[in-house]
Amino acid sequence: MLTSLPTLARWSRAIAALAGLTLLAGCDYNFWRMDGHQSTIVVDGPVARDQLHVFYVTCWVTLVIFILVGGVLAYATVKFKARSEADEHAEPPPQGHGNPLVELGLIGGSVLALVVIAIPTLNAIWTTHDVPEAQRANAYEITATGYQWWFRFEYASEQASVDANIKMPLVTGNELVIPAGRPVRIHLRTVDVIHSLWVPKLAGKVDMIPNRANFLWLQADKPGYFWGQCAEYCGDSHAVMRFRVIALGPREFNDWLDQQLQTARTVAPAPDSNRARPQFAALRSFRQNETGITAKFDVNPLEAWREKQAPEKDEDPALVAQGRALFSSKACITCHTVRGHVGAGISGPDLTHFGSRTMLAAGLLENNREQLRRWIKDPGAVKPGNKMAKGYVDNKIVISTEEEVALAAYLESLK
Numbered sequence: 001m002l003t004s005l006p007t008l009a010r011w012s013r014a015i016a017a018l019a020g021l022t023l024l025a026g027c028d029y030n031f032w033r034m035d036g037h038q039s040t041i042v043v044d045g046p047v048a049r050d051q052l053h054v055f056y057v058t059c060w061v062t063l064v065i066f067i068l069v070g071g072v073l074a075y076a077t078v079k080f081k082a083r084s085e086a087d088e089h090a091e092p093p094p095q096g097h098g099n100p101l102v103e104l105g106l107i108g109g110s111v112l113a114l115v116v117i118a119i120p121t122l123n124a125i126w127t128t129h130d131v132p133e134a135q136r137a138n139a140y141e142i143t144a145t146g147y148q149w150w151f152r153f154e155y156a157s158e159q160a161s162v163d164a165n166i167k168m169p170l171v172t173g174n175e176l177v178i179p180a181g182r183p184v185r186i187h188l189r190t191v192d193v194i195h196s197l198w199v200p201k202l203a204g205k206v207d208m209i210p211n212r213a214n215f216l217w218l219q220a221d222k223p224g225y226f227w228g229q230c231a232e233y234c235g236d237s238h239a240v241m242r243f244r245v246i247a248l249g250p251r252e253f254n255d256w257l258d259q260q261l262q263t264a265r266t267v268a269p270a271p272d273s274n275r276a277r278p279q280f281a282a283l284r285s286f287r288q289n290e291t292g293i294t295a296k297f298d299v300n301p302l303e304a305w306r307e308k309q310a311p312e313k314d315e316d317p318a319l320v321a322q323g324r325a326l327f328s329s330k331a332c333i334t335c336h337t338v339r340g341h342v343g344a345g346i347s348g349p350d351l352t353h354f355g356s357r358t359m360l361a362a363g364l365l366e367n368n369r370e371q372l373r374r375w376i377k378d379p380g381a382v383k384p385g386n387k388m389a390k391g392y393v394d395n396k397i398v399i400s401t402e403e404e405v406a407l408a409a410y411l412e413s414l415k
């Protein structure tokens, strides 16, 4: 009884720890499948797969070392333990000066273990560093810029309309839409401190460093919706500096581009207004740069995102117009751009097609009416220390409930 109590306590502690871990991990995914939104074990692209491969090789090699060393230790512990009172006070056994065979074996074994790890590691360093030579011409280029605490994505090769005469590179925020099945090279920049771009299921992570031009590449095997995260501590809201990656088949990607390149949508009361256009009106032809895509894409978990592309069913043109006016009068335009409408601020995310995004506040809140109103009312209460909240304080911006509803309606209409 006396000896079994500590044993019991040890076991319960172990079981409690395991249960706690499972519970904790069980919050948003199945612990045993390890298939969370940000899993690096269940991956969806070649770069993440290479990285996972290195991880596995290292794990197996270290597991073998652990078993060998642990086995020898356990053997020696049992074999040479003191078995009687007399043993405990006995002289130590004669001490040897090493066994050349064992020592050479250990050196050889260690070198072998390192070589086994080095081969896939070197291989992965080459393949993950840049798009493989053969596919380089097919790579799609995007620039990602880190801001405290959100991401800006610029598609330099896509010229978006500002008005009838002026064009500028397409800019979006917090949702990175990429072509699936095609390498994407992401240039990494920051406007303030060091951030790091990480999409665990696709690739990661590479730092965005001031005054340094870094880049990474990634590729999604097939269309999908992926979770990303800033992976370098960057201040108050670092933990909620998130983003999403939406990978689309070639046609859908082109449709998305066509939509994004247009100026902001205007909800006009007149039924014949051609500006009140639905998203993805038609399947357009492939762009010339869509080479090398032959796979048939089987699209599945993107429905929520797709729904967001269509105008809201209960749109109220009068309310939207009121919100649009407030967007100027409440100084939102000083930090935000809505191409085609008023506003050319660049210190906050581009909102030209904000209504077509699934998330807001850099992947923190779902982009629906309720959350949007919450955010507009008091961004500081939602996301600690963020720059928009500071702007509200500095500019003494106060939003009434009525204004909040109208602003939300306007932002929602920006498909």
Ligand code: HEC
Binding pocket: 148, 149, 150, 173, 174, 237, 327, 330, 331, 332, 333, 334, 335, 336, 347, 348, 349, 351, 354, 357, 359, 360, 361, 362, 363, 376, 383, 386, 387, 388, 390, 391, 392, 397, 407, 411
């Ligand atoms: C001082 C500059 C500033 C002002 C003024 C400002 N914003 Fe922002 N806004 C930001 C910044 C910065 C962010 C990103 C915050 C974050 O996620 O950390 C943001 C984020 C947002 C977002 C979420 C965008 C996304 O993709 O996540 C919305 C919507 C928004 N602002 C609407 C408004 C509205 C409406 C007003 C006017 C009432 C306004 N903002 C005024 C700077 C500003």
Ligand SMILES: [Cu+2]
Binding pocket: 146, 147, 149, 194, 195, 196, 230, 231, 232, 233, 234, 238, 241
């Ligand atoms: Cu960051």
